[in-house]
Amino acid sequence: MIAGARCVLATNSPEASELAAAWEQKTPQRHAASFEMEVFVDSGMDDTTDQGPFFRGQNHLVFAFLPPRGFVAYDLLRRRVHAVLSTAAARDCCFWNNLLLPITIGVLGTTVGVIPLHSACLDYDGNGLLLAGVSGAGKSTLSAAMAEHGFSFVSDDWTYISKHGSLLMAHGLSSPVKLLPDTVKFFPRLRDLAPRTTLNGELAYELDPSCAEGFTVKRTSYPRRILFLERTSQPGCEFVPCRPDDVRTFFECNGERLPDELIEAKTFRTGIIETLSGCPAWILRSGDNPHKTAEAIGDFVAEAHNATV
Numbered sequence: 001m002i003a004g005a006r007c008v009l010a011t012n013s014p015e016a017s018e019l020a021a022a023w024e025q026k027t028p029q030r031h032a033a034s035f036e037m038e039v040f041v042d043s044g045m046d047d048t049t050d051q052g053p054f055f056r057g058q059n060h061l062v063f064a065f066l067p068p069r070g071f072v073a074y075d076l077l078r079r080r081v082h083a084v085l086s087t088a089a090a091r092d093c094c095f096w097n098n099l100l101l102p103i104t105i106g107v108l109g110t111t112v113g114v115i116p117l118h119s120a121c122l123d124y125d126g127n128g129l130l131l132a133g134v135s136g137a138g139k140s141t142l143s144a145a146m147a148e149h150g151f152s153f154v155s156d157d158w159t160y161i162s163k164h165g166s167l168l169m170a171h172g173l174s175s176p177v178k179l180l181p182d183t184v185k186f187f188p189r190l191r192d193l194a195p196r197t198t199l200n201g202e203l204a205y206e207l208d209p210s211c212a213e214g215f216t217v218k219r220t221s222y223p224r225r226i227l228f229l230e231r232t233s234q235p236g237c238e239f240v241p242c243r244p245d246d247v248r249t250f251f252e253c254n255g256e257r258l259p260d261e262l263i264e265a266k267t268f269r270t271g272i273i274e275t276l277s278g279c280p281a282w283i284l285r286s287g288d289n290p291h292k293t294a295e296a297i298g299d300f301v302a303e304a305h306n307a308t309v
Contacts, residue, residue, distance in 0.1 A: 003114050004114050004160065004171050004220075006034035009037050010037070015091045033113045034079075039085060039090070040082075046086045048069050050067055053065065059259045059261065060075065060262065070084070071084045076258075076262060097173070097174045101173065106256070111262060113163065115255075115269050120159065123221040124301050128222050129227060132254075137229045142290045143156050144290070147212070149294040155170070155171070155173065157178070159171070169220055170223045172220070177212075180203075184205070190207070228281070234285075244277040247281050248274065248277040
């Protein structure tokens with residue numbers, strides 16, 4: 001099970017099978033849609049020239065090169081994945097958890113009932129809070145701060161939404177939180193780490209939420225509220241109600257493009273976004289540091305939660 005979707009995996013590699021076992025569930029969700037994934041490990045790939053990540057798409061087909069020396073083909077129409085990996089990639093849990101599986105569910109998810117949303121997700125007392133905003137708004141930094149101030153961490157940057165009966169469910173993967181080098185002033189623990197070049201070419205610290213002191217991690221949550229983060233130069237935090245039309249427009253404009261032949265997937269995503277647009281939503285304008293902003297969000301959410309109990 002990957003973010004609410006069932007993956008039927010076939011591989012010629014015991015190492016790959018072992019790594020994939022971490023995602024196995026003894027009682028998988030029987031209503032979940034499934035996709036097939038074939039992983040072939042070829043030692044001949046070990047001698048090829050390594051290169052950075054590279055993606056190309058044509059209609060319902062997407063092709064990707066992923067370091068170290070992995071080639072993946074996605075067929076969105078038939079819900080199939082074919083990967084040829086080097087032995088190094090097959091044995092690398094970071095490659096699986098940080099690249100192969102998140103990218104697979106990001107590319108293929110909408111066709112199997114899992115909608116990738118450009119947002120983080122935190123949980124407060126069983127209620128999910130989606131933290132959205134444009135790239136560079138500081139979602140990751142604020143998410144890490146919120147995890148240190150009473151919120152459970154579900155996901156960073158991308159959240160995967162599926163339907164669980166009549167309810168929406170938010171899923172997180174085990175990807176690390178990516179924090180830019182200047183955030184070390186807010187998180188002294190980062191001094192023990194070395195920044196790395198991420199998939200999009202940025203230099204960032206990668207913080208494993210499952211190992212971070214003070215973090216509580218949840219794999220799933222039920223999204224109830226949405227905050228859109230806007231950084232300002234003025235001190236303080238302001239919560240401004242957000243219209244459903246604005247929620248709908250943001251998630252529609254920030255979703256991955258789907259080819260025209262995936263009519264059902266497009267319809268399903270539209271329905272999920274329509275449901276999300278009915279959640280209470282606010283624009284959070286903040287000029288404070290992430291820890292002060294996290295405290296303000298905690299007070300705001302606690303007040304809203306108590307008002308509905």
